[in-house]
Amino acid sequence: MAASLTSPPATATGRTVTLRAKRRRSALVTLAFLAPWLIGFAFFFAYPLLSTVYFSFMHYDGFRPPTWTGTRNWSYVFTEYPLFWPALRNTLWLVVVMVTTRVVFGLGVGLLITRIKLGTGVFRTAFYLPYLAPPVAATMAFAFLLNPGTGPVDHLLGDVGLPQPGWFNDPAWSKPALTMLALWGVGDLMVIFMAALLDVPREQYEAAELDGAGAWQRFRFVTLPNISPIVMFAVVTGVIQTMQYYTQPMIAGQVASGVIGNSGQQFEPGYPDKSTLTLPQLVYNLGFQHFDTGSACVIALVLFALAMAFTALLMRRRGGLIQAGD
Template sequence: MAGSDAKAWAAVATPERRRARRRAAWRRRRVVLLLMSPWIVGFSVFFGYPLVMNLYLSFTHYDLLSAPRWIGLANYKFMFSKDPQVWTAIKNTLWVICIMVPLQVLFAFGIALLLARARSGAGVFRTIFYLPALAPPVAATLGFVFILNPGTGPVNVILGHLGIQGPLWFQDPSWSKPALTMLALWGIGNTMVIFLAAVLDVPRTLYESAQLDGAGAFKRLIYVTLPSISPVIMFSAVYGVILGLQYFTQAYVAAGVAAGQASQAADVTSVNLGYPKDSTLFYPVLLYQHGFNDFQMGYASAIAMVLLVVSFAFTLVIVINSRRWVHGGTR
C-alpha cells in the first residue's frame, strides 16, 4: 500500500513540478530579454528597420518629396544596363580594393616590423607614426590637397628645385587616385598599432629555434612571423576591404576642393563629384550623387543594397579562403 501511495503522489506531483520548471524557465527568459533589450532596441531601430526600409525603397521611385511608387526591378535594370557611371564607379572602387588596401596593409606591417626592432626611441617613433591617424579625414584631405597643389604646393615646389616637373596630382585623372593612396598610407596608424602588438606577441622561443636551425632573417619572417600573425593579417584585410568599399569622405572633399582650385569658384563641390573626369567617382560617391544631389532616393537605395551584398560577398570569400593560410584557423 505504501509503495502504491508513493507512486500515486509522484504522479500527482509531476505536472506541478513541470509547471514550476516552465515558470522558472520563462522567468529566466524574461530576465535575459530584459538585459538584452537595449541592444535589441538599438539593433532594430538603427539597423533592422533601415535595412528593411532600404530594401523596400530600392524597388520604388522615390524623390523625397512624394510618396514612394512601386516600380519593381527597374532600378536594378537601369543600374546594370543603362547607367554608364556605375561601371566607372565600380572600376574606381576596385582600384581601391586591389591597390590601396594591399599597400596599406603592407606599409603598416613594414612600419610595425621596423618599430618592433627599434632599440631606442621606440615610443617616440610609435607616436610619430600613429599621430596621423588622429587627424580628422576632412582636415587631412584638405592638407594633402594643399600640399599637392600643382602650382603652389610644397611638393611640386621642391620637385621643381630638383629639376623635376611635378604632376598635377588631384587635377589629373591619372594622378588623383595615387594621391589619395598617398593620403591613405599617411594615415595607417591604427593598422600599424595592431600589427605592432601582433609582432611583439610572437614568442621569442620560435625565433631562437629557427635561428638555431640556420634560418636567416628573411626565412624567420616567412616561416615564423607571418604564420604567427596571420589572423591579424586576415582581420586587416577584411577591415580594409570593408572600408574600401565605403570610401567616400576623402574622395568627396578632394574632388570638391580640387575643382574649386581649378575654377576659382566659391562652391562647386555639389557639381564636381568625381573630379577630375570621374577619376574619384567611387561607388559611395555615386550613391551620394543620386540620393542627395539628384534626389533619386529609390535608385540610391538600390545602389546601397548592391553595396551591402558585395561587401558581404567580399568578406565571405576572404574568410573562407583564410582557412588555407591562417595559422591555427578552423578546418
C-alpha cells in the same frame, strides 16, 4: 499500495515542470540582457536595411509619397546611369590596392618600430599623429602639396630630373595619390600591429634561430601565424571602411578643380574624368542632390552586397589569413 504506485509519476511530472520553469526564467534573463542589442539591431540595422530594399522598388523624391516602379530603378542604375560602372571600378580598385598597401605598409612600420632600440616613442608618435588629422584638412593639405603647378612635391621631383605627375589633376594619378594619402595616415594599423607583434612569444623566435631560420623564415613561420587574426581584422575593417570612402576623393576633386572656394556651387563628384568617383558619392549625389531616393537605395544595396561578399570571402579559413587552430 495504489497511492505508492502513482506517486513517482507525480514527482517526475513536478520535476519536469520545475525544470521547464527554470529554463524559461533563464531564457527571460538572457533575453533581458540581449534586449539593448536586439533593440539597436532592429532600429539601426534591420529597419534601415528593409527600408532601403523597399525604396529601391519605389519612385521617391522625398517630397511626394513613394510610388511603385518595380525593377525600374535597378534597370536604370545598371544600364542607363553613366556614372555607376566607373564608380564601381574605382571602388573595387581602391579596395584591392589601397587596403593591401595599407596593411602591408602598416605591418612594415610596426615591424620597424618594434626593432628600433632608441627613440621608439618619438617614431611611434610621428607615425601616429597623421592619423589624428581631420580627413578634410589632411586631404586639402595633400591636394596643395601635390598641386602640379605650385606644389612643392613636383618642384622637388623636377629638381632631381624625375617626371612630374599631375596627381589629383590627372586621371592616371588621382587614385595613387589617394593611396598615398591613406598611407600617410596609417598610424591606426601601426598601433594594432605593434601590439600584436609585441605579443608574439620570444621562445618561438629563439627556437627558430636555433634551427637556423633566417629573418624571412622567422617572419613567415613564427610572426605571421601568430598575428594572422590581426591581419584578418585589419583587412576586413579596411574593406568595410573603403566601401564607405567618400570624404577624401570628394575634397581632393573639389580642391583640384578649384570648386572648393566657390560657396553655393554644386559639385559633380569624380574629378578628374570620373577617376575619383566612388559608390558612396553616387548615393549622396542621387539621393540628396538629384532627389532620386530609389536609385540611391539600389547603389546602397550594391555596396552592402559587395561588403558582405568581400567579408565572406576573407573569412573563409582556407583563404590562409587565419590558421586552422585560431
